[in-house]
Amino acid sequence: MxxxxxxxxxxxxxxxxxxxxxxxxxxxxxxxxxxxxxxxxxxxxxxxxxxxxxxxTRSDWNLDSYISESHKLEAWVRRDLNIVLVEPRIPQNVGAVARTCAATGVRMNLIGPMGFSLNDKKMKRAGLDYWPHVCVKIYDGWGEFRSFYESLSEPKRLIAFSARADIYYGAPEFQYQSGDWLLFGSETSGLSDEVTDFVRQTQGKVVKLPIRDGFVRSVNLAVAAGVGIFEAIRQLDEGAHIVHSRDRDPITAAAALEQGRKRMKTILSAEEKLARDDPMK
CATH class of the missing domain: 1.20.5 (Single alpha-helices involved in coiled-coils or other helix-helix interfaces)
Known part of the structure; x- marks a missing residue:
């Protein structure tokens, strides 16, 4: 059992x-x-x-091929704002700034010597397929850019971004104006004294982004450039900024924005005239 x-x-x-x-x-x-x-x-x-x-990242890509076509973008790019990267070292940063320029219509200026070649795959990748919409000009060195800048007859002003500045970059402390050129230095050393001295000699301004610098020396170049560009645009387009749909022709959109700026200037001029003629003053 x-x-x-x-x-x-x-x-x-x-x-x-x-x-x-x-x-x-x-x-x-x-x-x-x-x-x-x-x-x-x-x-x-x-x-x-x-x-x-x-x-x-095909090997035959080269930024020079787009530089020669930049003149075709003149109807689209802004005429009141430029960005200048002085001796950038990291190609991805330049590509990211180029993408921002394509999105805003701001002209990009690159001053050599740079830390990479003009056919760098990483730069191309960071800018995605927006390169045909970037208006870019390249200078061999600071001396070439300085000569070009001094030859300009239209209203102009240099705005240098530096961690060593005493003025903050935004309103109400700082006001941008039409014809501003925003300068950003290399990722490793920033802007040289030669550049900042020239900025001050030409009645330009040296500004900085507010950061907690106890642990960080500076912010990323592409981030700083984006912050500066959009703050300048916010001020320059105040009261006239229009958001357009994706399917709208960019040249038509730029023309509409320019009309908006003109309308706003007319309104402001009328308000100033009324304020001057106010009998209650």
Missing amino acids: KLNQNMSNLVSVSIRNLSQVREARKNYKNHLRVYNAFTRFFSISKDTDSKAVEQD
Whole structure:
């Protein structure tokens, strides 16, 4: 009787173990199916991304090819604002700034020597496919840019961004004006004394971004440039800034924005005249 009971217990244990084995095998197959699905998905994503990177970083790409076409963008770019990168060292930063310039219509000026070549794949990748919409001019060195700037007859002013400045970059402490050129130095050393001295000699301004500098010396070049550009645009377009739909022709949008600026100037002039003629004063 005892032997039969032991045999019965052994059979019960074996059946339970067999059920557990079957359940484990079933779970394993399910996990394997999920694993294979994820493997295929990420393999396809990796291949697709690699093809996109390869297309975007083809070896025959060169910024010079877009510089020669920049004159075609004159109807679209802003005439009241420029950005200047002095001796940038990191190509991704230049690409990011180029993307911002394409989005805002601000002309980009690059002063050498730079820390990379004009056909750098990382710079191209950071700017994505927006390069045909960037108006860019390149100078061999500070002396060439200085000569070009001094030859300009229209209203102009240099605004240098430096961590060593005493004036904050934004309103109400600082006001931008039409014809401003925003200067940003290299990622490693910023703007040289030669540049900042020239800025002050030409009645320009040296400003800074407010940061907690106990641990950080400065912010990223592309971030600083973006902050400066959008604050300048916010002030210059005050009361006339219009957000357009994606499918609107950019040249038409730029013309509409210019009309908005003119209307706002007319309104402000009328208000100033009324204030001057107010008999209650």
